[in-house]
Amino acid sequence: MGRESLGEFEQLVLLAILRLGSEAYGVPIVREIEKRAGRVTSRAAVYIALKRLEGKGLVSSRMADPTPERGGRAKRYFKIEQTGIDLVRDSRRALVSMWEDLEPVLENK
């Protein structure tokens, strides 16, 4: 089997993590996707996606110290792994190449 492909939502999550850098944990990831992609995002979907991505080894996570405004619970920070970076690159390349020369076609429709 060749390299895995990513679902669209998984790509959004990975890109949000990349954009957030060292501040990538649940709350900002959801906010980032909502802000940039402009759509209402289900938290549950984000967490499940993160879990799957981690299961596939595309992201890793670490627990930070617990904080009071979180009811004494720790933040779980996510970091994208090299395979994750490779995969988003691949899918961008694929999309860009598919989009090539399509603007005129679309304009004529």
Added chain:
Amino acid sequence: MKPPALATWLLCRAIPEEDRDGILGDLEETLRSGMQDTGWLAKKLWYWKQSVSLTARFVGERFAFGKDASQPGVPTGLISRSGGSRTVLQDLRYAVRNLVKSPGFSGVAIMTLALGIGANTAMFSVVDGVVLSPLPLSEPDRIVALCEINPAIADFCIGSPPNVEDWDEQATAIEDFGLGREWSFVVRGENGAEGIGGGLATPGMFEVLRLTPALGRLLQRSDLEPANNHVAVLSHALWQTRFGSDPNVIGQPILLDGESYQVVGVLAAGVEVPRLEDVELWVPLHFHPREERRREWRGFMVYGRLADGATLAGAREEMRVIAERLAVAYPETNDGWGIEVVRLRDRIIGPVRPTLLVFLAAVGFVLLIGCANVANLLLVRGESRRRELAVRTAMGAARSRLVRLLLAEAFVLSIAGGIAGVMLSLVAVDAFVSLAPPGIPRLDEVGIDGRVLGFAVLVSVATTIVFGLVPALNTTSVDLNQTLKEGDHRTAGRSRIGARGVLVLSEVALALILLIGAGLLTKSFAGLLDWEPGFDRDNLLTVWLFTASPRYQSGLEVVELHSRAAEHVASLPSVLSVGKTSAGPLFGGLETDEFTIGGRPEAEPGERPVARWFDVGPNYFAALGLPILAGRSFTKEDVRESPRVTIVNQALADRYWANANPLGGQISIYGRTMTVVGVVGNVAPFRPGEVPRPEIYWPQSQAPRLATYLVIRTAGDPSSLIRPIRDRLKALDPDMRVTGFATMEHHIGRQLVRPRFNMLLVGMFAAVALVLASVGIYGVVSYSVALRNREMGIRKALGARRLDILTSVVGRGMVPAVFGIGIGIAGALGVTRLLTSMLVGVEPTDAVTFVSVPVLLAAVAAVACYVPASRATRVEASVTLREE
């Protein structure tokens, strides 16, 4: 605002532990700082909406996960945290696969557990059959045994017929009474006279026990009238063997002791009278139970049935009052006698109960030690899987899930061990039943049944928890980072050794308790071997003669016949001398009673002198080899018509004629008064530490009875003389019953059977415990040596001497062993009391045993430490370091 508690609870159930903090924290953070402008209701609704959607997604994810093929290399279901039977099955399947992959480990673990579980199951089936299960009688808890007791005469649980008649009239708490005893009969068979194990009974005995006939009827009250009492009830077995299961047996005659009895009934198959199991044929008492002169004949087992609603305590109180009343009414015979009421079951199993419970405890210890060893194995195995588990954790497996996975392995092991153990116990139960000493009641009821299998399952599950939980918790308490970073550089962390140290400590403590128990039993047994009876034990043969034939008109004629028999035997070559006696050291029934000494004031009840008594022939002391210390022995001149004479033993003379001459003194027993004509040496008690009891002998010619033992002193091996002696006796009178040939060594051997069995069984368990504990120590030290390989290499490279390293390793290994020995000694001091009933002449806290056994165990532990330590230190430093 705070998140709704119920929603949080729901989320905690749904979200795996490793994800929980991150997600719940995110929700709370949003709630507190991201929604300032929202009202509390909206916040609440929002939180609930998130909770429901998260719960649904995570629960759905869990069930979908097994099918997700996107998890390369990770067995399905191992990451998600879940309950439900599906994942339990997955866990078990995974565990089985894992165990099959390492057959060496699994084999050793299963064998250890099979030994422990098998021994426990076997022992439980014995204890269950003998002690726990009810007697096979109707309403067994209402059946009691009654005993007339006299403080002066211990171990007496029998009663006399006239007394029981009075009890029956007066008691209300006990509704039925009955009594019975063994009574052997001579039956004329194809091979001449044959003995038959008969019994005398009152009809009440059958009523109390609610026994039923298979044919005809049982005894009834009218059978007790002397005119009607020649009727007999057959046991089912006798009916089959002697009457060929003849359905028309009722009404047929049977000749017992030359008199004709009529068969009136056959007992149902498998029916036995408890405590009188050997009786094959029942006849009514040959006298009326109201016959007053029999009141002193306390020779019957008495059974009673508690009335509806009556309690044991109530019955005891009532019987106490009745005993007092009878003591006033019949002071001659009943003064000083009380009545004891115990449940029949307790009476039967009472004596063996502590022994069996000790056995059960011993096998329990063996199982615990086995568990500790398997736990140790699992810990070591867990150690090598630490990385694998860390990886699983890193990939999101919850700790609880890993614990469950490891527990599943333990469970599979213990179930396999349980199955092997049950198979082992089938063999072990048979072995126990066939090797067990005589006198353990109800052994024929022992077997593997549903209860026993239930016990085995229980033990297996308990075993899982005992040996599986510690390693599971220990192994999964991983510091992820640390483990993954460590790679293969294993070091002997204190905490990792800790759990194993505790296991070794417990093993050593348990093993020590068992070893001390075995040591005490061995010492006790060795004491019995050294018996010096006061006469020559070698070349001595005994045989029992019994003659009941209408050809002999009186008991005296039978005594004369038996005297002639002794003379006939004495004339055989290589027979040195022959004596007659009613009983002797280690053979024959012991008869004990009160006596009075002429010219001395009457003693209070309970303080009257008590002695064992024997009737003997003139040659008895010479044949046995007991010295006459004063006066004379009996002679042929001591006949019925001559003055009644008696010989007392030294113990009696010392006690009752402390500084005076007993010769010429008067002794009265059973209404007969005799003059002391001699003092004979003591027979030393068989059990060390006991003092010789007072004994009275009188001539058979002055108190005739129909049976006697011959005591035959031979020149060579006595067993070679059995056949010629039997032939000569049969030639003298074919109606004479000649049975029970036995050498004195055989009588001694019979006494040793039970202590030897106790010693061997506990000794065997202790040996297994010692081996298991040594293996445990060996394993832990080997492992810690392996972990410290690098350290030792460095030390060596820096110039440490081999001896230093050796001392350090052995020293560390010995720490848990030494603590275990300390705890074991303390435990043994508390526990060996339970052995008291099994020990003879040895205190349960015997100092020699309590010092020598721990020293032995310490030595074994040191060897178990030394072997792996020395192997490790022999390796060159360069090799060790290069390996690393």
